[in-house]
Amino acid sequence: MTITKTGVLLINLGTPARADKKAVRAFLKEFLSDARVVDLPVWVRQVLLHSVILPFRTGKTTNAYQSIWDQEKGSPLLFHSQDLLHGLRDELGEQYQVELGMRYGEPSIWSATEKLLKAQCSQVIIVPLFPQYSSAASGSAIASVMRGLLPKQHIPHLSIVSDFFHDPNYIKAQVSLIAPHIEAKQPDSILFSYHSLPWRQIEKGGSQCQISCQQNQPCAQISPENRLCYRAQCYETSRLIAQALGINAYHVVFQSRLGRIPWVGPDLTTAMTQLIQGGKRNLLIASPSFVADCLETLEEIGIRAKGLWQDLGGKDFTLVPCLNSEPLWIQGLANIVKANVRQKQVNPVEII
Structure with missing residues (x-):
């Protein structure tokens, strides 16, 4: 008996194939050529990419990748994503076919989608692994899937998990991961760090909260007014995690700025300096x-931010690992997938 499977497409950002200049340059070129990532006119984007970014950042970025590259398993983002893939397959069972695609690099979104189409899945659930929605990450991943499906004669039923920033399964997994580190280290400061975005991308997002936004003040609790705002989603995630942890003192910060244009804040390094000035010495991020x-967690925070903290006079520095393939996260992600499965419809002919 042939089982009609539900397809699941996990999508993450991507990674260079190797930690050398040629591979890193190719990755940066693909990544930063995306109009959703660098949302400037195409000619400006190409001039910036080929005249500034690739000539001057390839070497620095290569060194950063080399500092975190596993000699046996390669890219941490890739092998952690593959571990999650295998764990989710085991958790969901034979009724599901789960594939992994990277927005940039390999395995590609299209190679993963082809496997699901070949299996004739009755439904495909698209899960960009970005908890908070942004056009640059989630939107780009979803758009890439849609472009690949355009020429196909048959397109299966699609469900898109566009975000899960306040999903109880995700929050529970985060709390389970963070709590033991707080208990063991007893930090005097806790930061929740998120990838920053150019402020213009927030303005273009269409959220109604832009009218009254105080850019360096905490965002209000999620409501219909700010539901579409990336920054507000980040603050809501932090609020829910802190509430479950039973902590009141924490800070929300943003990292990975590039260039001198306005970016979403408060900035991670600025916040660290202010904490030191306020007498704080034991930090958990x-x-x-x-x-x-x-790269953003292991190198930017785990190496560079840690070095800055020590240079500023800080003592303890704790970086909480990401969810990776934690069992509770695998179970939670399976629950998110199952919640998006279309209920089987009865064929009217069968009723007769």
């Missing part, structure tokens, strides 16, 4: 916008 450890 969690990164709820990343579900797999990657």
Whole structure:
């Protein structure tokens, strides 16, 4: 008997194939050529990419990747994502076919989608592994899937998990991961760090909260007015995690700025300096916008931010690992998938 399967497409950002200049340059070129990532006119984007970014950042970015590259398993983002893939397959069972695609690099979104189409899945659930929705990450991933499906004669029923920033399964997994580190380290400061975005992308997002936004003040609790705002989603995730942890004192910060244009804040390094000035010395950082450890967590925070903290006079520095393939996260992600399965419809002919 042939079982009609439900397809699940997990999507993460991507990674260079190797930690050398040629591979990193190719990755940066693909990544930063995306109009949703660098949302400037195409000629400006190409001039910036080929005249500034690739010539001057390839070497620095290569060194950063080399500092976190596993000699046996390669890219942390890739092998953690693959571990999650295998865990989710085991958790969901034979009624599901789960594939992994990277927005940039390999395995590609299209190669993963082809496997699901070949299996003739009755439904495909698209899960960009970005808890908070942004056009640059979630939107780009979803758009890439749609472009690949355009020429196909048959397109299966699609369900899209566009975000899960306040999903109880995700929050529970984060709390379970963070709580033991707080208990063990007893930090005097806790930061929740998220990937920043150019402020213009927030303005273009269409959220009604832009009218009254105080850019460096905490966002209000999620409501219909700010539901579409990436920054507000980050603050809501932090609020829910802190509430479940039973903590009142924490800060929300944003990292990974590039260039001198206005970016979403408060900035991570600025916040660290202010904490030192306020007499804080024992810091814990969690990164709820990343579900797999990657360059932004392991190198930017785990190496550079840690070095800055020590240079400023800080003592303890704790970086909480990402969810990666934690069992509770695998179970939670399976629940998110199941919640998006279309209920089987009865064929009218069968009733007769």
